[in-house]
Amino acid sequence: MKKFIILLGIIVGTLSSCSNYIEEESLSNVPADGTYKTAAGFQLLINTNYAWLKSIYGGNPWLFEAGTDMYAEGRTPEPAGLSQYTLLIPSSDNVADLYRPCYQLIQSVNKAIYYSSVTEQTANLNMLLGEARFLRAQAYFLLVQTYGGVPIVSENITTPVLSFTRNSAEEVYAQIIADLDFALANVGTAAYSTSGKVNKRAVNDLLAKVYLTRGYETFAKPDDFSKAAVYADAAIGGQALSLPFNQLFVTKADGTDNDLNAETIFSVQYDKASTSTSPTTLGNNQFYYFSSYLGGAETGAPLRSYNLCPTDYALGLYEKGDARWNATFMTEIVEGPETTNGVTKTVLYYPYYRSSTPASLKVRHFYEPKWFTPADKTAWMTANASRLASTFVYHPWGEYSAxxxxxxxxxxxxxPVKKFDDANPTTPSSTGPVSTRDIIVSRLGETYLIAAEAYLKAGNPGTGLERLNEVRRRAGVANATLAQFNIDYILDERGRELLGEYKRWFDLKRTGTLVARASAHNYKIKEANFVGVDGKLKILRPIPQSALDLNQNKDFPQNPGY
Structure with a gap:
């Protein structure tokens, strides 16, 4: 294995924030070597592996969602390279946002593996190592999808290494699968909703995604798609989608949420109490995106970015009766009185969650769905006449996209996208975009769609259609037919089900539809935007210039098109 370090002297240090169930590393000036050789200290080291996920997922979501068919730039500029491709170069803003933290997590796991041989030997040691190697696999999976082949690092680096060699994507996938095979054999089976730790279900789910994704590659194995289907079904484990869709992301005014529900397979966990030392930096930004600016502090509304706004295509995916429409979007923005420190004022948006008398709330904005007819508009206006604010705005279909x-x-x-809302955020909107809602990385609804795609690609569309229709039945819409069932339909269904959940760029890249779909549905992107150096398409993101500059091996190849 090739040694690698992206920043000189990376040290996996103490992180201040912590998760619902994970007590993070706090060495209190005790020498790390002595601490990690105890069972309690080794557990802290494993917990730190989990904590690095916050650096990967907790910031901006450009590398997950920008430059796709689902989201486009609104009033606030997005990083032009990642969102439009014309200016995408190795030094572009945010290109390194996955490269750096993924390798920090990998180094943390490598440290855990090193200390596992010298620490106190306990009955659960291999279980903890399985959790760690799952996290390393997750980091490499993000890297290989985003950048292609990257250096494989398996050693605990304690002194700077300044020269590294690039492994092939095929080798990276082999490393990922080896880590996950070990994890599957060793992690526990406790329900994620009670343990908050990697379990066999989470490993099966990630294995399904890895085999499905590799199945599209030129170096795919003949049984990749069939293996993906088997692992997806193992992750499903016969569990039906029984929770109403609007309960998957529910948030309440008292600060409680349903993030760790029975359908959550794996997530990045946050806890409100743990952010008290630095409330403006220790949460995450997921709720901040996918919406317009709503007026901010002066109206009492949540701070929004006004970028990564839904495209007409994304908004048009939903049909009448689809429960995901009202569960995903704030189709009515309401206003109502709220009293703080004895002062009462009219507040926008949040009364939807907090009001004890919801019937008294006034509607400031209403967004007409695609299926509304003129008669539907008349009926809605009549039924809600008494609820309309003096400044009410009716937004017709086609007049509220990016x-x-x-x-x-x-x-x-x-x-606005409301599914990630934090009804009781850590900080007021005037101080910054901070939430302590969990970021759900894997959930059962997506696993059904992974199974659907895997069965289709494996040549068993009938079973794949059954998996997809389980998702549609929960949404309350008619079953898809075998004649409709293809990759485009699956991508549409993933759009409806997973809007904003940090999946879309990877979905389009995996299925080979990134160029066609982004240029067809994103008003900022044309097909020519993807053409790079020597006419090569910019399908992968470039290896960050910062990594190349630190590398003394100047023969390290850049990706095509850059």
């Missing part, structure tokens, strides 16, 4: 900001660039003129 592209509409070119015509009407005002607050609330793009429909």
């Amino acid at each position: 592209a509409h900001t070119l015509i009407k660039n005002l607050d609330c003129y793009t429909i």
Whole structure:
């Protein structure tokens, strides 16, 4: 294995924040070597592996969602390279946002593996190692999808290493699968909702995604898709999608949520109490994106970025009766009185969650769904006449997507995504975008869709259709037919089910549809945007310039198109 370090002297240090169930590393000036050789100290080291996930997922989501068919730039500029491809170069803003933290997590896991041979030997040692190697596999999976082949690091680095060699994507996939095979044999089976730790279900779920993704590659194995289907079914474990969709991401005014529900397979966990030392930095930003600016502190509304706004394509995916429409979007923005420190004022948006008398709330904005007819509009206006605010705005279909900001660039003129809302955020909107909601990385609804795609690609569309229709039945819409069932339909269904859940760029890249779909549905992107050096398409992201500059091996190859 090739040694690698992206920053000189990376040290997996103490992180201040902690998760619902994971007590993170706090060495209190005790020498690390002595601490890690005890059972309690080794457990702290494993916990630190989990904590690094916050560096990967907790910040901006450009590498997960920008430059796709689902989300486009609104009023606030996005990083032009990642969102539009024309200016995408190795030194572009945010290109390194996965490269660096993924290798920090990998180094943390390598440290755990090293100390596992010298620490106190306990009955659960291999279980803890299985959890760690799952996390390393997760990091490498993000890297190989984003950048292609990357250096494989398996040693605990204690002194700077300044020269590294690039492994092939095929070798990286082999490393990922080896880690996951070990994890599957050793992790526990306790329900994630009670343990908060990697279990066999999570490993099966990730194995399904890895085999499915490798199945599209030129170096795929003949049985990759069939293996993906088997692992996906093992992760499903016969569990039906029994929770109403609107309960998967529910948030309440008292700060409680349903993030660790029976359908959550793996997540990045946050805890409100743990952010008290630095409330503006220790949470995450997921709720901040996918919406218009709503007025912010002056209206009492949540701070929003006004970028990664849904495209017309994304909004048009939903049909009448689909429970995911109202569960995903804030289709009515309401206002109502709230009293703070004895002062009562009209507050926008949050009364939806907090009001004890919801019937008294006034509607400031309503976003008409695609299926509304003129008769539907008349009926809605009549039924809600008494609820309309004096400044009420009715947004017709087609006039609240990302592209509409070119015509009407005002607050609330793009429909907000509410599924990630934090009704009781750590900080007021005036101080910054901070949430302590968990970021759900894997959940059962997606696993059904992974199984659907795997069965289709394995040549068993009938079973694949059954898996997909389980998702549609929970949403309350008619079953898809075998004639409809293809990759495009699966991508549409993933769009409806997983909007904003840090999946879309990887979905399009995996299925070979990134260029066609992004250029067809994102008003900022044309097919020519993807053409790079020597006419090569920019399908992978570039290896970050910062990594190349630190590397003394100047023969390290850049990706095609850059």
